[in-house]
Structures are given as structure tokens and as C-alpha cells.
Amino acid sequence: MPSRANLASVWALMRKATNEVVRVPGAAIPGILAPTIFMLGLTSVFGKLTLLPGFATDEYMTFILPVSLMQGAGFTGAATGVNLARDIELGWFDRLILAPPPRWVLLTGTVLSASLRALMPITVLLIVGFAFGVNFPGVGGLALAVLLSCAFAATAASWGVMLALRFKTQSAAPLMQAGIFMAVLFTASYAPLELLTGWLHDVAEINPVTQIIDAVRQGFIGNVTWGDTLPGLAALAGLLGLLYGLALRGLHRVGA
Amino acid sequence: MSGLAADLRVIAALGRRAVNQAFRRPQFLAPIVVFPTLFLAVNTGGAGRAIDLPSFPHVHGFLDFQLAGSMVQSTMLAGVSAGISLALDIEIGFIDRLIAAPVRRSVIVLGRLVATMVLGALSALWFLTVGLIFGAHIQGGVPGFLLVVLLVALCAAAFGSVGAALALKSGKASVVQGIFPLVFVVLFLSSAYFPRDLLLQPAETIAQWNPMSFIAEGIREPIAFGMDTGHTLKALLGIGIVGAIGAALSSWALRARLRSG
Numbered sequence: 307m308p309s310r311a312n313l314a315s316v317w318a319l320m321r322k323a324t325n326e327v328v329r330v331p332g333a334a335i336p337g338i339l340a341p342t343i344f345m346l347g348l349t350s351v352f353g354k355l356t357l358l359p360g361f362a363t364d365e366y367m368t369f370i371l372p373v374s375l376m377q378g379a380g381f382t383g384a385a386t387g388v389n390l391a392r393d394i395e396l397g398w399f400d401r402l403i404l405a406p407p408p409r410w411v412l413l414t415g416t417v418l419s420a421s422l423r424a425l426m427p428i429t430v431l432l433i434v435g436f437a438f439g440v441n442f443p444g445v446g447g448l449a450l451a452v453l454l455s456c457a458f459a460a461t462a463a464s465w466g467v468m469l470a471l472r473f474k475t476q477s478a479a480p481l482m483q484a485g486i487f488m489a490v491l492f493t494a495s496y497a498p499l500e501l502l503t504g505w506l507h508d509v510a511e512i513n514p515v516t517q518i519i520d521a522v523r524q525g526f527i528g529n530v531t532w533g534d535t536l537p538g539l540a541a542l543a544g545l546l547g548l549l550y551g552l553a554l555r556g557l558h559r560v561g562a
Numbered sequence: 563m564s565g566l567a568a569d570l571r572v573i574a575a576l577g578r579r580a581v582n583q584a585f586r587r588p589q590f591l592a593p594i595v596v597f598p599t600l601f602l603a604v605n606t607g608g609a610g611r612a613i614d615l616p617s618f619p620h621v622h623g624f625l626d627f628q629l630a631g632s633m634v635q636s637t638m639l640a641g642v643s644a645g646i647s648l649a650l651d652i653e654i655g656f657i658d659r660l661i662a663a664p665v666r667r668s669v670i671v672l673g674r675l676v677a678t679m680v681l682g683a684l685s686a687l688w689f690l691t692v693g694l695i696f697g698a699h700i701q702g703g704v705p706g707f708l709l710v711v712l713l714v715a716l717c718a719a720a721f722g723s724v725g726a727a728l729a730l731k732s733g734k735a736s737v738v739q740g741i742f743p744l745v746f747v748v749l750f751l752s753s754a755y756f757p758r759d760l761l762l763q764p765a766e767t768i769a770q771w772n773p774m775s776f777i778a779e780g781i782r783e784p785i786a787f788g789m790d791t792g793h794t795l796k797a798l799l800g801i802g803i804v805g806a807i808g809a810a811l812s813s814w815a816l817r818a819r820l821r822s823g
Contacts, residue, residue, distance in 0.1 A: 339743045347750030350765035352609050480592030487600055496608025503624075506607020 315407040319415025320422055323386070327423060337385060338427045341378035342434055345370055348496070349438075355497055362498050363441075363527045371435040372523040373495040375451060376515070378427030379459035380486035384479075386420040387466015391476045409557045413467065417550065420463035421456040428455050440526065447525015450535065454522050457542050462486050464549035471556035489515045514541035565666075572665045576673025581680055583647055590647060593639040593742075594685055599692065602632040605755060617759055621786045622699045629693045630782035631754035633710070634774065636685040637718040638745045644678040645725025645738040652733045667820065671730070671812055675722045682718020686711040690785075698785065706784030713781050713797050720801045723808025730815035754778040776800035 327334045345367065353366040363369050393399040402412060436442065443451060466482045473481075492509045493516040494502060502510055510516050521538020524530050584590045602625075610624040621627050648671075651657050660670050690700070690707060700706050728738045749755070751765050752774035761769055769775045780797020783790045 335740075340746075343743050343746050343750070347746055350750055350762045351756045352612070353762040354615060354760045355609060355612060357615060358611055477587065480596060484592065484596055484600065487597070491600070491604040491608075496604065497611065501611050502607055503610035504607050506603070506610075509607075 312407060312411045315405075315411045316415040316418060319412065320419040323389075323416075323419030324422060326389070327426070334423070334426060337378065337382050338430050340381065341374045341427055342431060344377060345374035345431060345435065346438075352496060355501075358497070358501060360498060360501055365439065365441065367435060367438055368440045368526050369523070370496075371431065371440050372451060372519055372526060373490065373493075374431050374435075375428055375455045375522060376458055376490045376519055377486075378431055379424040379455040380462040380490050381483065382424040382427060383417075383420040383459040383462025383464075384466045384482040384486045386416060386423075386463040387468075387470045387482045388476055388479045390416065390467055391470040391474065391478060394470060394474045395476060403560055410554055413464075413550070413554050413557055416467060417460040417463040417553075420459040424456050424459035425452075428452055443525025444530070447530045450530060451522045451525060454518060454538060454542060457546060458518060461542065461546045461549055462489075464546065464553045468549060468553040468556050471553065471560060489513070490519075493519050495519065514545055517541040518545075569666055569669050572669050573673045573676055576660075576670065577676035577680065580644070580647060580674050580677030584643070584677070584681055590643045593643055594636050594681060595688060598632045598636040598639065598685075598689075601635065602628055602689070602692070605631070609756075612756070612760075615760060617757070619757055619787075622701075623697060625693060625696055626698045626701075626786040627782065628755065629689055629698060629785050630778050631749070633686055633689050633714045633781055634717065634754050634778045635745070635749055636689065637682050637714055638721050638749065639742070640678050640681050640685065640718045641721025641723075641725040642738060642742055642745060643725070644674055644681075644722040645727075645729040645741075646735045648674050648726055648729035649733060649735040649738050652729065653735060661820070667816060668813075671723075671726050671816065674726055675719045678722030678725075679715045679719040683711050683715040685718070686714035693785070700785050701788040702784030706789055709784050709789070709794065710781055713777070713794070713801070716798075716801050717777055717781075717804075720805035720808055723805055723812050725808075727808055727811035727815050730812060730819055733819070748772070748774055752778060773800035773803045777804075 348370050349367040352370075355361060356364050356366050356369070361369075390399065393402070403409075405412075432448075442448070465485055469478050469482050469485075472478075492506065493513050494510050496502075499507065499510055499516070517537040518541050519538075521535050521542075524534040584594070605628050606625045612618055613621060613624050613627075619627075648657070657670060661667065690710060694700070700710075702709065725738060728741065729735075732738065751768040752772040753761070753769050754774060758766060758769045758775065776796040777800040780793045780795075780800070783793040
């Protein structure tokens with residue numbers, strides 16, 4: 307059971323991460339800009355794919371927006387790993403690890419800060435998407451999309467933290483970002499699963515992030531159902547549990 | 563030793579240093595190779611059925627069509643990476659020491675551009691090899707293969723000059739890094755990834771005038787359709803436009819930097 311002091315430590319770490327955004331707002335811009343550009347750009351380029359028989363919607367941006375939400379949340383999470391690597395390089399992490407809170411508290415505060423920060427790209431993407439005519443998924447669908455995206459940011463942050471603790475250098479940043487890139491895009495991201503070709507179809511079928519994207523996407527292209535929601539929640543819980551566990555193991559090994 | 567020979571030696575030394583730098587730091591190589599390759603994989607598998615669209619040009623496969631886009635993306639990112647490296651050299655004072663050395667100032671930038679050109683050629687070889695392994699056909703045969711490598715190398719140098727101009731003007735790696743997203747704006751508003759006629763508006767109209775479309779189509783032609791002088795000349799025109807802008811801006815930024823001391 308987390309004590310009041312532990313919760314206060316988690317909150318302090320989340321506030322530290324949000325302070326960085328407030329004090330260096332320019333640093334947050336690429337994380338917001340990149341998924342927005344991808345959403346608008348991919349719609350411009352691949353928009354006519356909706357003419358293919360079997361496409362789930364006739365508005366490509368409606369189809370791609372959930373992918374951009376995951377991308378924005380994922381890259382925000384990966385940035386948490388890069389920031390931790392920077393803190394390790396600068397020596398701030400050494401001081402943090404000597405602090406009284408248990409290590410799971412330090413990790414929880416760090417990964418939850420990613421969920422909080424992910425609200426920025428998520429909000430911008432939704433505003434831009436709705437401005438360009440994306441279908442409104444209903445209050446329930448919207449809440450589910452935001453919740454799953456924020457939880458995915460925590461998952462990506464666990465991945466980033468795990469790598470930061472392993473490599474202890476910002477040079478590992480491309481690995482953190484490439485992992486998220488593959489996890490999100492090696493799914494039914496550009497087209498429904500049955501329209502994917504070659505190896506991508508096979509990879510997307512077994513990639514758990516496909517289930518998460520389907521759960522985020524359902525409200526935008528149809529109705530929210532338990533049948534689409536539960537596999538997404540299960541996949542997300544499994545991924546988060548696994549990566550959080552690995553990151554925590556890495557954290558326990560520091561100084562051991 | 564003549565002045566020209568001395569300049570060439572300095573260019574070669576600086577170029578070799580820059581290529582080594584790229585291979586030693588994964589954060590410089592990843593944007594040139596890793597991300598465009600991943601993007602190629604996703605585009606090909608995700609949008610591969612696009613060749614079934616009624617007005618899609620007849621090609622052997624979508625991979626053949628996509629290779630040019632990936633190479634152009636790689637060269638643009640190579641240009642930005644070159645700019646970041648140059649800016650880092652400015653930040654650590656390396657460029658100041660070169661300026662104080664008895665070498666022509668333009669040689670400092672040319673060394674970096676030669677390295678970017680080499681990285682561009684290596685990137686072309688990488689993508690063509692990956693393409694051939696995964697079943698792409700090069701309709702232009704060996705001459706087409708060589709033409710693609712040449713065009714991609716020149717394209718990398720042209721974008722390297724734009725990156726160098728940004729680095730010389732700002733002197734900060736973070737500023738040059740900030741233009742990464744703009745690379746994708748330029749790419750998405752061109753025919754790098756999809757035929758012009760199948761883009762949505764306003765991208766379709768902008769792509770008609772975007773030099774990137776000329777370059778991408780010139781690189782694509784020998785791969786997907788066969789040798790065509792018209793497309794090659796248009797690609798060279800596009801590269802010339804980008805290179806001329808980059809060279810003019812670099813020259814102006816270098817002069818401004820020297821004036822400000």
C-alpha cells in the first residue's frame with residue numbers, strides 16, 4: 307500500500323517533469339509538431355487509399371488520427387528515457403537514487419510524468435483532427451482514446467527508462483525512438499489488417515499494439531464495444547507490466 | 563604544393579573526419595539509415611495495395627515506387643545531420659581553429675559537403691541493396707543503378723549545403739535539429755511517396771512546383787520505369803535549385819559569421 311510520503315514523492319517527480327515543459331517550452335514543440343505533421347502529411351499522401359475496397363472509413367484522417375495519438379504519446383514516453391539518460395550523464399540521477407523514497411516510487415513518478423506530458427500532443431492532435439473534419443467518437447470513445455494513449459505513454463516511458471539505465475547515455479535515444487516507431491507503425495496503422503501486404507500483415511497480427519490501436523480507433527470509425535476494448539486493455543496491461551518490471555529491475559541493479 | 567592541391571587535401575581530411583564522426587555516433591547515422599528504412603518498410607507493407615488504385619502508374623511493385631522516396635528522405639536528413647555536426651563543431655570551437663588556420667574558408671564547408679555526398683552515395687547503395695533483396699527490380703539496369711547513386715549523392719550535397727547554411731547562421735545544434743519536422747513537410751508536399759495525381763489537395767498542387775518532386779521522380783524513373791533523359795534533367799534542375807540556394811545562404815552566413823568575429 308503506497309504511503310502518503312510515497313504518493314507525495316510520485317507527485318513531486320511528475321511536477322518536476324511538467325516544470326521542464328513550462329520552463330523550456332521549446333523542448334516540447336518537436337514532440338507535438340512531429341505527430342501533427344505526420345497526421346496531416348500521411349493524410350495528404352495516402353488519403354486515396356480509402357478508395358480501396360474493404361477500407362473501414364472514407365475519411366483517411368479519421369483512420370490515422372488514433373495512430374498519431376499513439377505516436378505522440380509514444381514519443382513523449384521515449385523522451386522521458388532520453389531525459390533520464392541526460393540526468394544520468396549530468397549526475398542528477400546519482401543524487402536522486404540516494405533519496406529516501408523506494409525505487410518503485412522513483413520509477414512510478416517518472417513514467418506517470420510521461421502520461422501527464424502526453425496530454426499536450428494528444429490535445430493538439432485532437433483539436434487539429436476535429437478542425438479538419440475527423441469524426442467525433444462520442445464522449446466515451448474520446449475518454450477511452452485519451453486514457454489508452456496516456457497509458458501507452460507510460461509504457462513507452464518504461465521502455466525508455468529501461469534503455470537509459472542499460473546504456474546510461476543519450477546516444478541510446480535513436481534506439482528508444484526506433485522501438486516506439488516500430489511498435490506503433492508495424493500494426494494496422496496505415497490500412498485495415500486485411501489490406502496490409504507481405505510480412506507487415508503477419509507482424510501486425512501478432513503485435514500487441516495493433517489491439518491497442520484498434521481499441522483507440524473504434525470510436526472514431528464506429529461504435530465502442532467491449533469486444534474491441536478488452537483486447538486493447540489486456541495488451542496494454544501486459545506491455546506496461548512487462549516493461550515497467552524490466553525498468554524496475556534495471557533501477558534495482560543501479561549501485562547494487 | 564599548388565593551392566588547389568592543398569585545398570583538396572584539406573577537403574579530403576575534413577570529409578574523412580566527418581564520415582568517421584557519422585559512423586561513430588549512432589544519433590547521426592540513425593536518421594540517415596534507420597528511420598528511412600523503417601519508414602520504407604511501413605509504407606511498403608501498409609500502403610502496398612495502392613498499386614490497385616485505378617490511376618496508379620503500372621509498376622512491378624510498390625517497393626520499386628517507394629525506394630526513391632526513402633532515398634530522398636535519407637538525403638534530406640543527411641543534410642540536417644551534416645548541419646548539426648557543423649554546428650557542434652562551431653559550439654566546441656573547432657571551426658574557430660580552422661578559420662585561424664591557413665586554409666581557404668570555403669574549404670571548411672566543402673569538406674563537410676563531400677562527407678555528406680559520400681554518406682548520400684552509401685545511403686543509395688543501402689536502399690538499392692535492400693530493395694533488390696526484397697524483390698525490387700531496377701528497370702534501368704546497371705546504368706540506372708549508377709545514375710541513382712549519382713543523383714542521390716548530389717542531392718545529399720545540395721541538402722548538406724542548406725544544413726551548413728543553418729549551422730553557420732545559428733551556430734547552435736539545437737536550432738538545426740529543430741528543422742527535422744520541416745523535412746517531412748517538404749516530403750509530404752511532394753511526389754516522393756505517392757504519384758502526384760493521387761495526392762489530396764492542396765498537396766497535389768504544391769507538389770507540381772516542389773523541386774523535391776522533380777528530384778524524387780528523377781531518382782524513381784531508372785528504378786521503376788527505365789532510363790529517361792527528361793526526368794534526369796528535371797532531377798538535376800531540382801538538385802541545382804536546392805544546391806544554389808544552399809550555397810548562396812552558406813556563403814552569406816559564413817561571411818556574416820566572419821564579420822561578427
